[in-house]
Amino acid sequence: MPDLGKYADAVLSAYGVSILLLVLLVALSLRQGKRARRALQDVEKRSKPNA
Amino acid sequence: MSMTEDTATPKRPSGFWSYANPVKFLGLSERVLPALWGLAALSLIVGLIWGFFFTPDDFRQGSTVKIIYLHVPSAMMAINAWVMMLVASLIWLIRRHHVSALAAKAAAPVGVVMTLIALCTGAIWGQPMWGDWWAWDPRLTSFLILFLFYLGYIALWEAIEDPDTAADLTSVLCLVGSVFAVLSRYAVNFWNQGLHQGASLSLDKEENVADVFYFPLLVCIAGFVLLFLALVLYRTGTEIRLRRTRALQAREARL
Numbered sequence: 001m002p003d004l005g006k007y008a009d010a011v012l013s014a015y016g017v018s019i020l021l022l023v024l025l026v027a028l029s030l031r032q033g034k035r036a037r038r039a040l041q042d043v044e045k046r047s048k049p050n051a
Numbered sequence: 052m053s054m055t056e057d058t059a060t061p062k063r064p065s066g067f068w069s070y071a072n073p074v075k076f077l078g079l080s081e082r083v084l085p086a087l088w089g090l091a092a093l094s095l096i097v098g099l100i101w102g103f104f105f106t107p108d109d110f111r112q113g114s115t116v117k118i119i120y121l122h123v124p125s126a127m128m129a130i131n132a133w134v135m136m137l138v139a140s141l142i143w144l145i146r147r148h149h150v151s152a153l154a155a156k157a158a159a160p161v162g163v164v165m166t167l168i169a170l171c172t173g174a175i176w177g178q179p180m181w182g183d184w185w186a187w188d189p190r191l192t193s194f195l196i197l198f199l200f201y202l203g204y205i206a207l208w209e210a211i212e213d214p215d216t217a218a219d220l221t222s223v224l225c226l227v228g229s230v231f232a233v234l235s236r237y238a239v240n241f242w243n244q245g246l247h248q249g250a251s252l253s254l255d256k257e258e259n260v261a262d263v264f265y266f267p268l269l270v271c272i273a274g275f276v277l278l279f280l281a282l283v284l285y286r287t288g289t290e291i292r293l294r295r296t297r298a299l300q301a302r303e304a305r306l
Contacts, residue, residue, distance in 0.1 A: 002104055004114040007179055011117050014175045015103065018121040018168045022278070025164045029286050036292040043299040 071148035073291045080284040087284065091277035098270030106263055118176045119260075120268055124275035126169035126235075129197065132162030132279060133225070133232035136204075140222035150291065152218035155225065156208050157286035161279055163201040170194060190247040193234035200228035214294065 004011050070076045102120035109116035139155035142148055173191065174184040185191065204224055211217035260268065 002114070004117075005108070007113050007115045010175050010179050011114050014118045014121060014172045015099075017171045017175070018125065021164050021168055021171075025161065025282065026278075029160075029282055029289070033285055033289040036289045036296065040292045040296045040299075043296050043303070047299050047303060 068146075068148075071146070071150050073150055073295070076150050077288055077291060080288050084281060084284055087277055087281035091274055091281050093274075094270050094277060095274035098267050098272075098274050101267040102264075102271060106267060109264075112180060115176055115179055116264060118172050119264060120271045122169060122172040122176060123268060124272045125165045125172065126194070127272060128275045128279050129162055129166035129169050129194070130232050130235050131276075132158050132165055133197065133201075133228060135283070136162065136225050137229050137232070140225040143218050144222050149218075149294070150287065152214075152222070153290040153294065154283060154287045155221070156218075157290050158279075158283045159201055159205050159208070161282045161286070163198065163205065165275075165279070166194065166198040166201055170198060188247050190235065193231050197228065197231045197235050200224070200231055204228065 070079060099120055103117055106117065108114045136155040136158050139151040139158070142151035143155065170191075173194075177186070178184050204221055207221050207224055208217050211220060
């Protein structure tokens with residue numbers, strides 16, 4: 001760990017907030033993507049016997 | 052009446068425009084996404100570790116200079132995401148390709164997070180350097196308005212039920228908001244006042260970021276660009292699937 005001196009709080013909080021926001025963005029995007037994929041598969045499965 | 056072959060079969064778009072076909076777009080994104088995710092993660096990890104652990108303190112700003120590796124790339128992407136949305140919106144308005152409208156919609160949440168990171172890291176950096184979390188400086192103010200435009204753009208998509216009308220109105224909003232995307236970049240040059248410094252990375256300037264900070268910053272910028280591309284491709288795929296699901300459900304309901 002580098003010596004951040006008197007600005008340690010500022011630097012660490014900037015990294016903490018940014019990494020948290022990026023991880024949340026990726027996680028939410030992946031969750032929405034998986035749900036959309038599953039929903040489409042279900043509808044396609046249901047609509048196939050009618051085709 | 053006989054038809055010639057030309058009139059009987061419409062000409063298929065080729066090259067770039069062929070990706071307006073959702074199936075072709077999904078095929079391409081499935082192929083390139085694993086590499087994009089991997090490269091984005093690699094460059095972000097390398098860039099941030101390099102910048103955080105292996106660069107010295109600045110003689111004036113001390114260790115707060117390490118915030119540059121998050122602040123500058125996120126601010127760049129906040130503006131570039133809006134520019135990408137502008138191009139996609141224009142394609143929708145002119146050529147009516149649904150994939151481009153969905154790509155603009157998919158990019159907005161990524162842009163809003165980038166803007167939020169830029170605003171948060173800017174405030175955290177500003178407090179020890181300027182003595183204040185916030186100043187009504189031209190660049191900061193135009194960035195805040197850009198953030199509000201992102202929120203308005205996302206809200207407008209959610210508020211309108213008909214997807215084509217939503218795409219039309221959000222595209223117009225995107226055109227208007229572009230003024231603030233441009234101002235976020237050039238406000239410092241237009242109004243020679245305020246606390247925020249000018250561009251740090253201009254190649255034509257004598258006073259530039261020192262190499263020891265510059266190279267890890269370039270890696271971080273590459274990481275943010277790749278992450279943006281991966282997220283937009285992935286999220287556009289999600290939007291295409293949601294649209295297809297709604298269409299099939301509507302057909303089911305009619306039967």
